[in-house]
Amino acid sequence: MRITLIPLLLVVAAACVPALCGKEEQPVLQLEAPVETRSRFAALDDVRLLANGLLQLGQSLREFVQKTKGQINDIVHKLNIFDHSFYQLSVLASEIKEEEEELKKTTVVLRANNEEIKGLSVEISSKVDSILQEKSRLQNKVEGLEEKLSSMSHGLVTIDQVAEIGGLKEVIHSQERSITALLNAVREQTDQLNHQRVKINILEEKVNETIERMPDIFNSEAPTLSPYLTSSSTNTANLPTDCSDLFKRGERVSGVYAIRPTGTEPFMAFCDMSKDHGATVIQRRRDGSVNFDQNWEKYENGFGDFHGEFWLGLRSIHSLATQGNSVLHIQLEDWKQNRRFTEYRFNLNGPESNYTIHLTHLFGDLLDPMSNHTGMMFSTKDRDNDNHQESNCAHYYTGGWWFNACGDTNLNGRYFHMRPKWRSDRRRGIQWKSVQKASYSLKLTQISVHPVASPNTTPSTSASYETGVFL
Numbered sequence: 001m002r003i004t005l006i007p008l009l010l011v012v013a014a015a016c017v018p019a020l021c022g023k024e025e026q027p028v029l030q031l032e033a034p035v036e037t038r039s040r041f042a043a044l045d046d047v048r049l050l051a052n053g054l055l056q057l058g059q060s061l062r063e064f065v066q067k068t069k070g071q072i073n074d075i076v077h078k079l080n081i082f083d084h085s086f087y088q089l090s091v092l093a094s095e096i097k098e099e100e101e102e103l104k105k106t107t108v109v110l111r112a113n114n115e116e117i118k119g120l121s122v123e124i125s126s127k128v129d130s131i132l133q134e135k136s137r138l139q140n141k142v143e144g145l146e147e148k149l150s151s152m153s154h155g156l157v158t159i160d161q162v163a164e165i166g167g168l169k170e171v172i173h174s175q176e177r178s179i180t181a182l183l184n185a186v187r188e189q190t191d192q193l194n195h196q197r198v199k200i201n202i203l204e205e206k207v208n209e210t211i212e213r214m215p216d217i218f219n220s221e222a223p224t225l226s227p228y229l230t231s232s233s234t235n236t237a238n239l240p241t242d243c244s245d246l247f248k249r250g251e252r253v254s255g256v257y258a259i260r261p262t263g264t265e266p267f268m269a270f271c272d273m274s275k276d277h278g279a280t281v282i283q284r285r286r287d288g289s290v291n292f293d294q295n296w297e298k299y300e301n302g303f304g305d306f307h308g309e310f311w312l313g314l315r316s317i318h319s320l321a322t323q324g325n326s327v328l329h330i331q332l333e334d335w336k337q338n339r340r341f342t343e344y345r346f347n348l349n350g351p352e353s354n355y356t357i358h359l360t361h362l363f364g365d366l367l368d369p370m371s372n373h374t375g376m377m378f379s380t381k382d383r384d385n386d387n388h389q390e391s392n393c394a395h396y397y398t399g400g401w402w403f404n405a406c407g408d409t410n411l412n413g414r415y416f417h418m419r420p421k422w423r424s425d426r427r428r429g430i431q432w433k434s435v436q437k438a439s440y441s442l443k444l445t446q447i448s449v450h451p452v453a454s455p456n457t458t459p460s461t462s463a464s465y466e467t468g469v470f471l
Contacts, residue, residue: 087467088391160433222291243271247271254272256271259271264303277450284410284446290308296381299313299380302316314348321347327449328448330445330446334443335443341364345452376403400414411430413430415441416430
């Protein structure tokens with residue numbers, strides 16, 4: 001840089017020498033040659049000073065340019081982050097808007113039905129009034145005819161005419177009974193319409209309450225699982241290592257027990273004793289009573305209710321898997337009471353690798369979408385460990401799971417009692433791609449862990465697992 005600047009600086013300096021000298025130019029021209037030579041060397045010193053100043057200025061400009069480039073790159077990076085966040089917010093806003101529009105449409109339909117019922121009720125009331133008035137007029141005419149007939153019957157009416165008049169009276173009474181029955185039917189219809197209108201008003205109020213409570217339902221925090229309570233008289237060394245060990249000791253009743261896997265602290269767990277072995281249940285869904293859209297801390301330590309829905313916790317599941325030879329048993333049921341199961345050889349790494357799962361399919365009557373998830377780390381809405389570069393699968397599909405990118409398998413998704421209208425909502429449900437079809441939310445799930453069966457256990461015995469009940 002300095003080598004290229006020196007010729008340019010010399011030219012600039014030569015052009016600036018007269019200006020630097022100012023009024024001293026005339027005396028220099030009048031001096032002899034030796035004096036001119038001394039003046040020229042004095043000007044070169046000034047040129048050197050000017051060159052050094054320009055070099056320092058160039059160095060400062062270069063540093064300023066580099067610093068500015070770094071600031072621009074930082075701004076561009078922040079803009080990219082902002083664009084990505086804005087895109088995600090736009091997607092969520094559009095989904096919320098769709099749900100809001102659907103609820104508004106439902107409310108409009110309910111109001112229209114209510115107005116239609118009101119109109120029918122008014123119309124029926126007017127018809128009832130007109131029928132009553134017509135009945136009164138007919139009754140007055142009949143009474144008048146009876147009086148006339150009675151006055152004319154003295155010697156003017158024959159026996160046949162009397163019989164005919166009696167027949168006419170019977171017809172009139174029959175019509176009167178028919179009118180009375182019709183009026184009763186109209187009253188019943190009016191009562192039913194009023195009852196339906198009350199139901200519509202109640203349903204409309206429930207819809208409005210649901211709209212107001214939706215954020216609270218979706219953001220509710222799940223309860224903590226019952227902890228293991230120690231006492232001075234408790235001997236933790238005698239606790240079973242898992243539910244299979246408890247089964248071997250003779251226990252046959254399913255329920256909540258204290259267990260202590262090898263090398264870990266004891267904790268409470270639900271033991272399923274309905275098979276020919278004991279299985280430690282690590283997850284159960286059955287009624288939507290627990291919100292499974294929780295953060296990393298909840299999924300690591302466990303949440304829910306052992307007597308309802310719960311997640312045992314990644315720490316506890318890891319401690320069960322470290323005992324070796326573990327089998328993961330997955331049991332599913334759809335809304336048509338179709339029940340299926342599958343089993344995997346199972347291992348789970350610890351927290352240092354974000355609980356990476358390793359699966360090898362064994363057998364079962366379900367297809368195997370979980371093989372696409374083997375080797376994946378666990379992800380939650382506040383800790384994104386999936387393979388999707390542009391989205392957080394746990395945040396979009398809700399619930400913590402071993403997401404890939406993102407896949408159609410998530411047994412910790414949102415529980416739906418009714419099939420959502422929008423496909424984006426259905427994909428947030430309890431998913432297992434091989435059941436029915438994609439975007440079909442399941443009714444019941446249970447995931448349990450037990451040791452590998454002994455060699456004398458036949459496959460037919462293992463296949464009978466699907467006949468077990470959800471506890």
